[in-house]
Amino acid sequence: xxxxxxxxxxxxxxxxxxxxxxxxxxxxxxxxxxxxxxxxxxxxxxxxxxxxxxxxxxxxxxxxxxxxxxxxxxxxxxxxxxxxxxxxxxxxxxxxxxxxxxxxxxxxxxxxxxxxxxxxxxxxxxxxx
Numbered sequence: 001x002x003x004x005x006x007x008x009x010x011x012x013x014x015x016x017x018x019x020x021x022x023x024x025x026x027x028x029x030x031x032x033x034x035x036x037x038x039x040x041x042x043x044x045x046x047x048x049x050x051x052x053x054x055x056x057x058x059x060x061x062x063x064x065x066x067x068x069x070x071x072x073x074x075x076x077x078x079x080x081x082x083x084x085x086x087x088x089x090x091x092x093x094x095x096x097x098x099x100x101x102x103x104x105x106x107x108x109x110x111x112x113x114x115x116x117x118x119x120x121x122x123x124x125x126x127x128x129x
Contacts, residue, residue: 003076003077003078004077006076007073007074007076007077008073010069010070010072010073010076010089010092010118011069011070011073013069013096013111013114013118014065014066014068014069014070014073014092014096015066016111017062017065017066017096017099018062018066019036020036020038020058020062020099020103021038021058021059021062022036024036024037033105035105035106035107035108036103036105037103037105038054038055038058038103039051039054039055040054040103041054041102041103042104043101043102044057044102054103057102058099058102058103061095061096061098061099061102062099064091064092064095065092065095065096065099066092067092068088068089068091068092068093068095069088069089069092071084071085071088071092072085072088072089072092075088075089082125085122086122086123086125087122089118089119089121089122090119090122090123092118093115093116093118093119093122094115094119096111096112096115097112097115097116100112100115
């Protein structure tokens with residue numbers, strides 16, 4: 001049962017990254033800022049990268065993150081070896097951290113904390129299996 005819950009958590013954590021690809025909802029007066037902006041990067045925009053290039057980079061990182069967490073979930077459920085599962089968790093988490101770093105919004109710090117915890121879990125081999 002623990003394995004099913006952890007696999008579901010990995011899928012949900014990976015899935016939230018798809019919000020980077022969703023259109024921005026209409027702004028409401030006094031409402032919160034949209035944290036999943038991919039047309040501007042605090043680091044890359046000043047270097048001259050266009051919104052189109054930034055979006056393509058975000059799409060690639062989101063795809064890598066989603067695929068990595070999906071593979072990791074399959075591994076947790078016993079369809080991959082523990083070594084491959086740990087690699088999938090690590091790659092997905094590093095991809096997620098890079099995405100969140102490049103398109104940073106203060107709300108996303110929670111995602112970075114989750115990714116760091118998942119890397120620690122993968123590296124110490126305490127993944128449920």
